[in-house]
Amino acid sequence: MTLDMDVEVSCVPAEEEAILASFTKRLIEIAAVSGARGAATSPTAALNAMRLPAIALDQRGFVVDANAAAEVVFDNNIRIKDRRLFVRDPDSRNLLKEAIDQLTNPHHAHSVALEPVIVPRDDKLPVIVRIWPFERPSHPGQEVHALLTLNALGPRPGPPATILAKTFCLTPSEAKLACIIARGAPPAIAARELKISRETARNQLKSVFAKTDTHRQSELVALLMQVG
Secondary structure (H helix, E strand, O other), rough: OOOOOHHHHHHHHHHHHHHHHHHHHHHHHHHHHHHHHOOOOOOOHHHHHHOEEEEOOOOOOOEEEOHHHHHHHOOEEEEEOOEEEEEOHHHHHHHHHHHHHHHHHOOOOOOOOOEEEEEOOOEEEEEEEEEEEOOOOOOOOOOOEEEEEEOOOOOOOOOOOHHHHHHOOHHHHHHHHHHHHOOOHHHHHHHHHHHOOOOHHHHHHHHHHHHHOOHHHHHHHHHOOOOO
């Protein structure tokens, strides 16, 4: 059992990022089929239900829709401007423009392999922009030619403390600590946020380990983040 009070749990390992990309690809395929059938729910709305930030582009590369999850990501570094996705960083902006230009070229739209564009942000971790061309012709009434998904790196919010308490029979105090630990924060940070001593946080974490049958913080985080 590891109770290091000063070492943070590592976030988003490479293999997890690869799994996320693969899962996202499948979601995009489902959204594309839904949109092509002229369903009432747009592709971006379908992805918003799964909290996946998405922007829809037409055949000219203009933004036709952006879901609420994407709106949360927007700031001065990345946002919609004049119906285009604007990126403040010049290098990333050029890469994104080149990718969209390739996407909107009818001779290359379905054959080009589009690499993710990494968008740096001031005082924050970067946003990974992935471009997903639809592999089948759009429905006559469907403007969407491709989707952009945004993966804003950084600590993810933990599951609700009330759900953790019910799921693992935690006390309210243990559940609050577990909620903070679940987003990758070390016990020292949890103690500071909860305004409790490090020793109290250590004892509560021991109890959480016992009730969840886990032995390391990384194992505990992986389990807690499965709880919606």
